[in-house]
Amino acid sequence: MNFRDIPGQEEVKSALTNAVKLNHLAHALLIRSDDGGAGLPLAISFANFMLCPNRTEKDACGECDTCSKTKKFIHPDFHFVLPYKSLSDKDEDQGKAEMMAQWRSLISENFYPTLRNWASHAEIESKQISISVKESRRILYNVALKPFEAEKKIIFIWLPELLGNEAANALLKVLEEPNQRTQFLLIAHDYEKILPTILSRTQLVSVRRFTDDEISSTLMKDFGADLEKTEQIARLAEGNMNAARELVHGMPDNNLALFQNWFRLCYGQKMVDLVFLSEEFQNMGKEPQKNLLQFGLSMLRESLIYNYGKPEQIRLTVEEKSFMANFSKVIQANKVDRISQWINESYYQIERNVNPKMVFLDLSIQISKIIKA
Ligand SMILES: [Zn+2]
Numbered sequence: 001m002n003f004r005d006i007p008g009q010e011e012v013k014s015a016l017t018n019a020v021k022l023n024h025l026a027h028a029l030l031i032r033s034d035d036g037g038a039g040l041p042l043a044i045s046f047a048n049f050m051l052c053p054n055r056t057e058k059d060a061c062g063e064c065d066t067c068s069k070t071k072k073f074i075h076p077d078f079h080f081v082l083p084y085k086s087l088s089d090k091d092e093d094q095g096k097a098e099m100m101a102q103w104r105s106l107i108s109e110n111f112y113p114t115l116r117n118w119a120s121h122a123e124i125e126s127k128q129i130s131i132s133v134k135e136s137r138r139i140l141y142n143v144a145l146k147p148f149e150a151e152k153k154i155i156f157i158w159l160p161e162l163l164g165n166e167a168a169n170a171l172l173k174v175l176e177e178p179n180q181r182t183q184f185l186l187i188a189h190d191y192e193k194i195l196p197t198i199l200s201r202t203q204l205v206s207v208r209r210f211t212d213d214e215i216s217s218t219l220m221k222d223f224g225a226d227l228e229k230t231e232q233i234a235r236l237a238e239g240n241m242n243a244a245r246e247l248v249h250g251m252p253d254n255n256l257a258l259f260q261n262w263f264r265l266c267y268g269q270k271m272v273d274l275v276f277l278s279e280e281f282q283n284m285g286k287e288p289q290k291n292l293l294q295f296g297l298s299m300l301r302e303s304l305i306y307n308y309g310k311p312e313q314i315r316l317t318v319e320e321k322s323f324m325a326n327f328s329k330v331i332q333a334n335k336v337d338r339i340s341q342w343i344n345e346s347y348y349q350i351e352r353n354v355n356p357k358m359v360f361l362d363l364s365i366q367i368s369k370i371i372k373a
Contacts, residue, residue: 007214026203028184033207036242041111076148083162112242136170161193175201209239250287255295266367278360303328
């Protein structure tokens with residue numbers, strides 16, 4: 001993975017590469033981004049950039065021997081510290097090897113994994129996952145070694161918020177005594193949970209969320225999805241590339257048509273039709289059901305902007321805009337809130353596997369009542 005594989009984020013890319021060029025790089029960087037943000041791929045790309053002997057001003061070459069090792073995550077100077085289950089002394093080496101194999105396979109599918117993705121991919125129960133004291137001690141050991149091939153070793157710590165007190169204390173020792181041959185890259189999603197002692201010894205790099213355009217163009221490139229669909233997804237994902245990738249798979253192509261028909265029936269209080277429609281929703285399956293509800297929430301939000309916001313804030317496709325012209329007249333602001341609450345409640349019921357037909361029918365009745373009130 002290299003900088004050129006990540007859409008946008010030019011400000012962070014050039015800040016990092018310039019720091020190397022000007023020899024201003026802090027020995028420990030804390031790269032902070034939200035779940036599904038660009039922090040992790042930026043950090044990996046930056047490590048590859050630092051290690052590549054043929055790098056250009058802006059990126060690793062992607063072709064040399066070193067790049068072929070970093071691409072496979074087997075470069076001897078690139079050390080990964082990841083949250084994982086605790087390993088006994090006996091099976092530690094094998095456990096680490098399995099961990100790296102799982103990490104490679106996860107990253108090869110998804111540049112933007114969350115902790116939840118990692119835990120389920122590596123089959124670890126989320127409450128058992130942490131960065132252990134043993135891992136911290138291993139860092140001390142690695143830091144003491146000379147680099148094998150590169151000028152610097154990279155110690156890459158994903159999710160330092162999962163360092164326990166004892167593990168953090170062990171790590172502090174090396175963060176306090178910088179050495180020229182080691183570069184620390186810490187990548188955090190849950191910044192508030194990081195211990196202040198760690199924060200005070202690292203330099204913060206904040207990474208913004210992705211824009212709708214960046215998400216939309218990535219989905220078109222990676223999944224061949226069409227523009228209309230990717231624009232809808234980008235709006236629902238709110239800057240989270242991981243959520244956007246999940247939505248691509250579960251998103252019905254005709255969310256707008258489904259939603260439009262559903263609301264028309266609610267508005268007309270066509271109860272018999274709504275019973276049939278609830279059956280239809282039931283047959284769609286869980287992810288599309290959740291997506292339809294999320295789509296409904298986003299249309300309600302947009303209706304407020306349509307009625308009260310500035311025209312340039314509206315994030316709708318051409319088709320959605322023409323629907324919104326009528327929808328926003330029927331659904332006034334005081335109704336948006338109440339309908340949104342019911343949709344949220346239904347979303348949680350669907351997640352908890354309550355019978356979808358009953359959930360949708362109940363929701364339809366509530367929406368009809370609120371519209372007519
Ligand atoms: Zn290279």
